[in-house]
Amino acid sequence: MSTAESTNGLPIGEAAPLFAALGDETRLRLLARLADRGPGSITDLCSGARVSRQSITKHLVVLEHAGLVRSRREGRERVCELAPGRLQEAHGYLDVISRQWDSALERLRFFVE
Amino acid sequence: MSTAESTNGLPIGEAAPLFAALGDETRLRLLARLADRGPGSITDLCSGARVSRQSITKHLVVLEHAGLVRSRREGRERVCELAPGRLQEAHGYLDVISRQWDSALERLRFFVE
DNA sequence: GTAATATGCACCCAGGAGGTTGCATATGAC
DNA sequence: GTCATATGCAACCTCCTGGGTGCATATTAC
Numbered sequence: 001m002s003t004a005e006s007t008n009g010l011p012i013g014e015a016a017p018l019f020a021a022l023g024d025e026t027r028l029r030l031l032a033r034l035a036d037r038g039p040g041s042i043t044d045l046c047s048g049a050r051v052s053r054q055s056i057t058k059h060l061v062v063l064e065h066a067g068l069v070r071s072r073r074e075g076r077e078r079v080c081e082l083a084p085g086r087l088q089e090a091h092g093y094l095d096v097i098s099r100q101w102d103s104a105l106e107r108l109r110f111f112v113e
Numbered sequence: 114m115s116t117a118e119s120t121n122g123l124p125i126g127e128a129a130p131l132f133a134a135l136g137d138e139t140r141l142r143l144l145a146r147l148a149d150r151g152p153g154s155i156t157d158l159c160s161g162a163r164v165s166r167q168s169i170t171k172h173l174v175v176l177e178h179a180g181l182v183r184s185r186r187e188g189r190e191r192v193c194e195l196a197p198g199r200l201q202e203a204h205g206y207l208d209v210i211s212r213q214w215d216s217a218l219e220r221l222r223f224f225v226e
Numbered sequence: 227g228t229a230a231t232a233t234g235c236a237c238c239c240a241g242g243a244g245g246t247t248g249c250a251t252a253t254g255a256c
Numbered sequence: 257g258t259c260a261t262a263t264g265c266a267a268c269c270t271c272c273t274g275g276g277t278g279c280a281t282a283t284t285a286c
Contacts, residue, residue, distance in 0.1 A: 012141050020136025025129040035213035076253040084214050091207045100148035101197050189232050189283040
């Protein structure tokens with residue numbers, strides 16, 4: 001009953017860019033920092049980073065575009081925070097694949113017996 | 114007690130390439146197919162794909178290098194199958210970040226009160 | 227032995243990603 | 257008003273990635 005094309009509300013064409021956004025060390029660091037210490041301005045997020053502020057800004061844009069982060073302007077600074085809903089979707093996507101794999105194994109076992 | 118640097122056994126420098134491997138539509142299709150219909154040869158996996166066999170081969174190499182797929186030679190063909198352990202690790206990684214986010218929210222709420 | 231099948235290998239190409247720098251602009255501090 | 261701070265924008269560079277082609281090689285089928 002499961003096609004390889006769509007999985008619980010998260011089409012393959014949408015899941016790929018989501019994982020791609022997670023597939024960069026600098027961005028994972030940003031997410032970990034946001035998750036660990038809560039919201040912060042761009043300058044906050046730059047402290048300790050090995051790359052320039054512009055680079056961080058671009059990564060934040062990628063994360064925001066992927067729905068993993070949202071930001072708002074506060075005075076002269078932009079405050080970013082984690083948007084965990086999208087993480088749950090990625091989470092669920094991996095679940096579906098694992099489950100398909102399990103049932104495929106089961107079918108295989110059935111054939112063998 | 115959680116640093117932003119490492120999360121339960123999956124260092125950030127290892128998680129990034131793992132997600133990067135998941136961040137491509139063609140590769141997600143391959144994984145979905147392997148999960149859904151079980152192991153298959155490269156030619157099997159090429160049927161229905163929009164890209165050349167060489168392209169599929171390269172994607173399989175990426176997946177195998179990321180630990181998501183393993184393959185063995187069988188006669189003149191190479192049979193690939195899903196290696197679900199790695200999926201679980203990615204799964205767990207997202208879990209950790211979500212959990213950190215939750216506790217960060219809780220700390221924040223504590224400060225406000 | 228010969229032909230067909232299934233891969234592997236080596237290049238080539240275009241486009242996008244990640245980084246940097248320099249300069250413009252908006253806001254808060256004094 | 258003036259200055260320092262926090263970003264936004266744009267141009268540029270380099271490298272990696274995804275895709276393609278042509279040809280060599282190994283196996284199985286006849």
